Amino acid sequence: MIELKSVSKWYGSFQVLDDCSTRIEKGEVVVVCGPSGSGKSTLIKTINALEPVQKGEIWVNGTPVHDPKTDLPKLRSHVGMVFQHFELFPHLTVTQNLTIAQVKVLRRSLDEARKRGLKMLERVGLMAHKDKFPGQLSGGQQQRVAIARALSMDPIVMLFDEPTSALDPEMVGEVLDVMVSLANEGMTMMCVTHEMGFARKVASRVIFMDVGGKILEDCTKEDFFGNPDARQPRTKDFLGKILQH
Amino acid sequence: MAWDWQMFCEDTLDRTVREGCFGKDGDITYLDWMLSAWGWTVSVSLLALLLALVAGVVIGTIRTLPDSKWTVRFGNAWVEVFRNIPLLVQIFLWYHVVPAIFPAMKSMSGFVLVVLALGFFTSARIAEQVRSGIQALPRGQRHAGMAVGFTTWQTYRYVLLPNAFRIIIPPLTSETMNIFKNSSVAFAVSVTELTMFAMQAQEETGRGVEVYLAVTGLYIVSAFTINRIMTFVEKRVRVPGLAAPGAAGGH
Numbered sequence: 001m002i003e004l005k006s007v008s009k010w011y012g013s014f015q016v017l018d019d020c021s022t023r024i025e026k027g028e029v030v031v032v033c034g035p036s037g038s039g040k041s042t043l044i045k046t047i048n049a050l051e052p053v054q055k056g057e058i059w060v061n062g063t064p065v066h067d068p069k070t071d072l073p074k075l076r077s078h079v080g081m082v083f084q085h086f087e088l089f090p091h092l093t094v095t096q097n098l099t100i101a102q103v104k105v106l107r108r109s110l111d112e113a114r115k116r117g118l119k120m121l122e123r124v125g126l127m128a129h130k131d132k133f134p135g136q137l138s139g140g141q142q143q144r145v146a147i148a149r150a151l152s153m154d155p156i157v158m159l160f161d162e163p164t165s166a167l168d169p170e171m172v173g174e175v176l177d178v179m180v181s182l183a184n185e186g187m188t189m190m191c192v193t194h195e196m197g198f199a200r201k202v203a204s205r206v207i208f209m210d211v212g213g214k215i216l217e218d219c220t221k222e223d224f225f226g227n228p229d230a231r232q233p234r235t236k237d238f239l240g241k242i243l244q245h
Numbered sequence: 246m247a248w249d250w251q252m253f254c255e256d257t258l259d260r261t262v263r264e265g266c267f268g269k270d271g272d273i274t275y276l277d278w279m280l281s282a283w284g285w286t287v288s289v290s291l292l293a294l295l296l297a298l299v300a301g302v303v304i305g306t307i308r309t310l311p312d313s314k315w316t317v318r319f320g321n322a323w324v325e326v327f328r329n330i331p332l333l334v335q336i337f338l339w340y341h342v343v344p345a346i347f348p349a350m351k352s353m354s355g356f357v358l359v360v361l362a363l364g365f366f367t368s369a370r371i372a373e374q375v376r377s378g379i380q381a382l383p384r385g386q387r388h389a390g391m392a393v394g395f396t397t398w399q400t401y402r403y404v405l406l407p408n409a410f411r412i413i414i415p416p417l418t419s420e421t422m423n424i425f426k427n428s429s430v431a432f433a434v435s436v437t438e439l440t441m442f443a444m445q446a447q448e449e450t451g452r453g454v455e456v457y458l459a460v461t462g463l464y465i466v467s468a469f470t471i472n473r474i475m476t477f478v479e480k481r482v483r484v485p486g487l488a489a490p491g492a493a494g495g496h
Binding site for chain 1: 383385386388389390391392393394395396399403404407408411482484485486487
């Protein structure tokens with residue numbers, strides 16, 4: 001479904017991704033973790049070309065993302081993305097947020113778009129808020145609307161870029177619940193997150209990145225959490241720190 | 246000092262006071278003249294405003310386009326040119342220099358040239374506001390627009406510009422009021438707008454105080470009307486739950 005082949009990226013002379021390669025199969029849930037500055041967010045954003053890369057190949061469902069001739073808006077329209085800071089469109093109501101891209105990009109009728117959007121809103125449990133503006137919702141609610149917005153486009157894969165790290169602690173759960181149910185339904189997902197509980201529960205694989213943009217580990221969840229002796233010292237150190245608390 | 250407001254009812258040729266203050270059968274009183282001059286002021290201002298808004302939004306937008314060095318440079322050059330030359334000098338440039346370079350423009354009236362001069366001058370200022378409005382938005386908004394499949398144009402049309410516009414309404418209000426006030430420089434190329442009227446009527450009647458007070462009143466009424474309209478617009482487009490910038494615009 002998704003394949004990265006030796007992807008490297010630089011900001012000027014500063015290297016943010018260093019020869020990253022991985023594959024994600026249909027239905028897999030891959031969690032990407034690592035210290036800040038390790039290029040996790042950059043890596044996930046290269047998949048829908050929000051961050052261009054200088055070297056390597058990226059394939060999404062047979063489409064070459066690295067190819068300048070690729071119709072990127074079309075590709076992005078079926079790759080769902082959820083951001084750290086939600087990024088709902090603040091001047092539109094919840095319903096408009098859910099329908100605008102369906103109408104303008106997928107060319108669905110407003111009726112059809114509304115039906116689909118509200119179904120997704122129902123699924124994240126926010127039907128009561130359909131006519132509110134994003135600024136009137138809590139962070140957790142905004143993030144669930146953002147997930148519903150991405151789902152309304154019938155994505156073939158969902159990318160999550162630290163979806164819970166800007167949330168108050170008591171709101172993390174409601175967002176993770178939605179993500180877990182998505183994963184259990186077989187959605188292909190790639191999640192940058194520090195929520196190791198989520199990784200343990202639903203991840204099929206875990207990727208660990210280290211400063212300098214290198215993929216240090218790329219293994220099954222069982223291996224990652226259950227077999228510490230096979231891990232790199234850097235990974236053990238990181239896991240030790242975040243699992244202590 | 247005795248004020249003589251009756252002078253507005255005088256005929257402009259024979260200086261006799263006319264019944265009802267308005268001239269009949271082609272005669273005109275100073276009041277007629279002043280209202281027509283006000284009409285010119287309003288026409289120059291509104292047309293220049295339209296031009297300034299269109300050009301300003303386009304130039305301001307292209308200065309924020311990702312990965313297009315040349316449009317950004319063009320936009321920057323535009324702003325610097327029109328912002329760094331005094332308005333009055335720009336009016337004269339349009340009147341004397343531009344037609345000398347482009348002979349086709351020789352037949353253009355002073356009115357058109359003033360609209361162009363004032364419109365482009367103000368477009369540079371509006372472009373600067375549009376640019377800063379767009380750049381003030383969280384960077385993620387552009388990504389969010391792109392991520393749902395919007396093209397660059399759609400991202401601007403449906404996400405960035407509507408939000409940037411809401412941020413810049415207060416400075417836009419100032420700019421709109423400025424256009425009305427700046428339109429007074431049109432007298433320099435003989436457009437018979439309010440300031441031109443004031444200078445001539447003062448000379449003919451010697452009633453400078455009354456003339457300038459009346460003209461000042463009309464400028465204030467015009468600018469204040471614009472201010473009210475913009476405040477209304479600002480209220481209409483306010484988004485619930487979003488921090489509203491200063492309630493009343495204009496300085």
